[in-house]
Amino acid sequence: MHMFYEITRKGLKPSIVTYSTMIQGLFRVGRCGDAHKLFDEMPAQGLIPNECTYRIILDGLCNNHQVEEALSLFHLVGDSKLNSDIVVYTILIEGASKCGKLDIARALFHDLVVKGLQPNVRTYTVMINGFCGEGLLREAKHLFLQMDESGCPPNNVTYNVLLQGYLKNHNYNDVEMLLHEMDGRGYSLDASTVSLFIDQIAAGSLDRSMLKLIGSLVPK
Structure with missing residues (x-):
């Protein structure tokens, strides 16, 4: 913050990138009020937030459990490029x-499909993780397929x-099949999944x- 304000004291003008970087840093340490203040300050400096700035703000709000505020901002922007940005939806x-708030997540996922936007692999994975977290394994499997x-x-x-969703919810029907599929695709298990497997076998x-x-699926 000291360096940020030193810019103006030296007669220099912060750019959109400067503001966006500063806002991102403030959100990361939970200083949401200060992040909002800088965002509101941008128009007075003749700066119009771009898509990257909005992504940073929405991500910062969500990571600080302010989903309703993030959604309000999202809808406030209206039918701009922001509302057709798959990264923003994700x-x-x-x-x-x-x-x-899985109902909201489900509605957003449905909304992007209605708008003709193609979910990417991260969007699908995030939604599958959401279903697994609520024990909705049938929905997770349907989306996976x-x-x-x-x-x-x-x-x-x-x-x-x-x-991990299957293991945490003690649903073992498709576990072996998924492992064989991973082997066929040349994929590997991450440390968290291996740890869950070891715990379940030990139990x-x-x-x-x-x-x-x-x-055979643990990285060498």
């Missing part, structure tokens, strides 16, 4: 899911997210015979 869907049909195949992260929930398959 930010809002993830924010709503993390705050336990829909990815290939939509020409957006699941990536390594998507598989790990779905596997007797999963057969120890799966250890070999799990071991």
Whole structure:
């Protein structure tokens, strides 16, 4: 903040990038009020927030559990490029899911499909993670299967997210099948998923015979 205000004291003018960077930093340390103040200050400096600035603000609000405010800003901007930006939709869907507002996340996901926007692999993965977090494994699996049909195949992260959802909710029906699919695609298990598998095997929930398959999917 000291360096930011030193810019104007030296007769220099902060740019949109300067403001956006500063706003992002303030949100990251939870100083939402100061971030808002800088955002509101931009027009007085002759600066119009761009898409990157809006992404930063929406992400900052969501990460600080202010999803309703993020949605209000999103709707306030109206039918601008912001409302046809898949990255913005993904930010809002993830924010709503993390705050336990799955109905909002689901509505946003439906909205982007209605608008003819193609969800990317991250959007799908975020929505699948939201379903898993609420124990809605049928919906998560349906969306997972829909990815290939939509020409957006699941990536390594998507598989790990779905596997973790299955394990945390003690649903083991498709676990082995997913592991074989991952092996066929050359994907690997991340540390969190491996830890869940070890815990479930130790608890007797999963057969120890799966250890070999799990071991083959651990990065060397």
